[in-house]
Amino acid sequence: MASLAKSNLPRFDVDIFQNEYLADGAREVNAIVTVTSTGGGTSGGRPLPGGSPQDDQGVESSAVVIMVDCSGSMDYPASKMRGAREATAVAIDAVRDGVAFAVVAGTHEAKDIYPGDGTLAVAGDATRQAAKEALRRLQANGGTAMGTWLAKADRLFLSRRDATIRHAILLTDGKNEHESAADLDKAIEQVTGHFTADCRGVGTDWQVEELRKISSALLGSVDIVAEPSGLAEDFRAMMENAMGKQVADVALRVWTPANAVVRFVKQVAPTVEDLTGRRAEAGPRAGDYPTGSWGDESRDYHVCVEVPAAAVGNEMLAARISLILPQPGGTAEVLSQGLVKAVWTDDLASSTRISPQVAHYTGQAELASSIQEGLEAHRAGDLDRATAKLGAAVRIAHATGNDGTFKLLQKVVDVVDPKEGTVRFRKNVSEADSMTLETRSTKTVRVKK
Missing domain, CATH: 3.40.50.410 (von Willebrand factor, type A domain)
Structure with missing residues (x-):
């Protein structure tokens, strides 16, 4: 974890959660990147072309x-x-x-x-x-x-x-x-x-x-x-x-070593948002992913990188994650930074352990897609697929403690067994309840401490 922000900007901290141990020959590295912004009192965004500097208090900006x-x-x-x-x-x-x-x-x-x-x-x-x-x-x-x-x-x-x-x-x-x-x-x-x-x-x-x-x-x-x-x-x-927003145009910069490829970058909390296709190249082996404006808040991102396979005992830096603020003239101020590592091991217990943060947010992304696919299937008249998808959504919401989404699901399906995801579609579901479930399907809950 590192925080490099200047005093006139919010403080940005980056925390990396991962299991850095890979089995012999494994190539996929997953990490949850938690970004926290605190204590900003002024605006530090980038003016539009031809703009004038923001005022000292950040109000008129x-x-x-x-x-x-x-x-x-x-x-x-x-x-x-x-x-x-x-x-x-x-x-x-x-x-x-x-x-x-x-x-x-x-x-x-x-x-x-x-x-x-x-x-x-x-x-x-x-x-x-x-x-x-x-x-x-x-x-x-x-x-x-x-x-x-x-x-x-x-x-x-x-x-x-x-x-x-x-x-x-x-x-x-x-x-x-x-x-x-x-x-x-x-x-x-x-x-x-x-x-x-x-x-x-x-x-x-x-x-x-x-x-x-x-x-x-x-x-x-x-x-x-x-x-x-x-x-x-x-x-x-x-x-x-x-x-409450204090700084604009912050980007998540992902640098990877030679022959490594970023498979995806997703915001996973407070909502699921796939940023993979929004990458802007930022120099050799680096790409910027937009995060928008920040106030005092915390967000989580899932970064997946494919690295070259290596033998047991090898260790490498799989990615360097930086929070950057673009500056006039094409430069960038680094606000905070964290490292994603890969270590190859023959210890089965180490290499098969799944990071609880990675597992949790993989489930939250699956929850969102299950709801959206289930409602789409229901509109298309495919009741079997709709029931299976929303049943899976109920199971994930129950297992991960996403009570808000679980309650919204209960307005659309009768839950027979939440642990197994056994459900029946309710009769006469209101359009408002169905749309509310679809609209809020991407809202996630964070990993319990």
């Missing part, structure tokens, strides 16, 4: 954009539009003084209703009040094209190039019906890396996969708010979390 679905369906029932206005007002109240912010009304196009001039306002008593008064202009009328909302948010963020921590909230109640899937994919690709985004679906007429695609690319969260009455508290929590 943050920016948020709230995107609210104003399509016609938001009036059915009217409580959705009313709940959206109330929730947006609550979120605005949670914006810290000095933070730049804007509100976007999203339909088949995107309009910034506050401040309304293509820029971001600076939060203070007067601007927060004016923004809440502008919410009266949120009227349900039109279609849904989320790609245009993302592009509008991107342009608004660009109006404040000194904003190093950029976060968006996106709320919708429906499917992205007024632009093609290719157009949405293009919009997501164009804004990826520019800001993070939390996505929320209200009601049950939206698509989990669609919002997960956005939140995953933009390193945010996705969740369902089944009833409009729950929006305000959810928006408050999201905004308070965004206000």
Whole structure:
């Protein structure tokens, strides 16, 4: 473990959990990398090109954009539009003084209703009040094209190039019906890396996969708010979390020796997120994997490396894991560092011992995929496969102590034997319960101490 952060940044610590002993000829090395950020008081993100340095307090270097679905369906029932206005007002109240912010009304196009001039306002008593008064202009009328909302948010963020921590909230109640899937994919690709985004679906007429695609690319969260009455508290929590971020654009850099290959890098806590395809080359045998913005928090990552086979008695460094903060000019500040090792042994007890952390998170990833595959099979009418997959999910959730997911599963299946994963599908499962299970399937629990 090492922590190399400067005093004006949060302290980052890296802990490596693994069984470093491999059998003769074995090649796969697995490790859980726990990253913990504590004690930051200022922002240390990277300004956009042409930007100015952030202020000493890190306040004016943050920016948020709230995107609210104003399509016609938001009036059915009217409580959705009313709940959206109330929730947006609550979120605005949670914006810290000095933070730049804007509100976007999203339909088949995107309009910034506050401040309304293509820029971001600076939060203070007067601007927060004016923004809440502008919410009266949120009227349900039109279609849904989320790609245009993302592009509008991107342009608004660009109006404040000194904003190093950029976060968006996106709320919708429906499917992205007024632009093609290719157009949405293009919009997501164009804004990826520019800001993070939390996505929320209200009601049950939206698509989990669609919002997960956005939140995953933009390193945010996705969740369902089944009833409009729950929006305000959810928006408050999201905004308070965004206000707690202290440093942006942190990356996990994985260096491997010659002839070694990174098989995958996944975030495994607090949610499962596969980062393997997000690798950016960072010099000889090194690659960077984005982690987004950090406040005081801890996350776990599963790194799997394939190394050249070696004989008993050999030892090697399988990977060097660094937390890095990109700097202007292409350099990087190393915030913390840890080492993944490989030692070949003929001691069967040592080489067959599985790290409890690796075993736990392998199970949590399997839990998420079992839920998603089970619900997909159920929608396709394959009840046998659906029952088997959700039965496996029940067994894993029970064994690993993931009580939250276990309770969500119980709303979809009757659990006969949790230890064996014996289940029966419940009759008349509500769409809200099914979507809640799917949306929250990637949430994990950490290894018990």
